[in-house]
Amino acid sequence: MCQSFYAAERGRGKAPQLTRRGHLKMNDADFECFLTFSKHLGRIMLEYSFGNPFAQLMDDGATLANHHKCLAIGMEFIDRHLEQNFAICLGFGNDAYYRWLQHHC
Numbered sequence: 001m002c003q004s005f006y007a008a009e010r011g012r013g014k015a016p017q018l019t020r021r022g023h024l025k026m027n028d029a030d031f032e033c034f035l036t037f038s039k040h041l042g043r044i045m046l047e048y049s050f051g052n053p054f055a056q057l058m059d060d061g062a063t064l065a066n067h068h069k070c071l072a073i074g075m076e077f078i079d080r081h082l083e084q085n086f087a088i089c090l091g092f093g094n095d096a097y098y099r100w101l102q103h104h105c
Contacts, residue, residue, distance in 0.1 A: 004091070047063070048080040056075070057075055058076055070093055071092065073089070073090050075087070
């Protein structure tokens with residue numbers, strides 16, 4: 001299955017096989033890139049908005065592909081050229097928290 005995805009993206013040869021340790025390192029590196037980009041974007045947007053809030057946090061119920069319900073938490077903002085709307089998912093809560101929110105809110 002990995003080979004078909006690799007070939008579809010025009011990869012040559014055999015698809016790389018990650019070990020558990022390699023996969024964790026790749027995830028850590030991706031997360032570091034995300035944090036670096038988020039900090040850079042935050043600085044740019046705070047400068048553009050003259051220190052005013054530039055984003056809105058959102059939460060909503062979400063249904064995953066395996067039909068489990070969870071709480072999705074994200075951030076939404078418009079770029080400084082007012083051309084695009086960005087929505088970034090920051091995390092998921094478990095369905096117990098989602099049920100508690102439905103009951104109390």
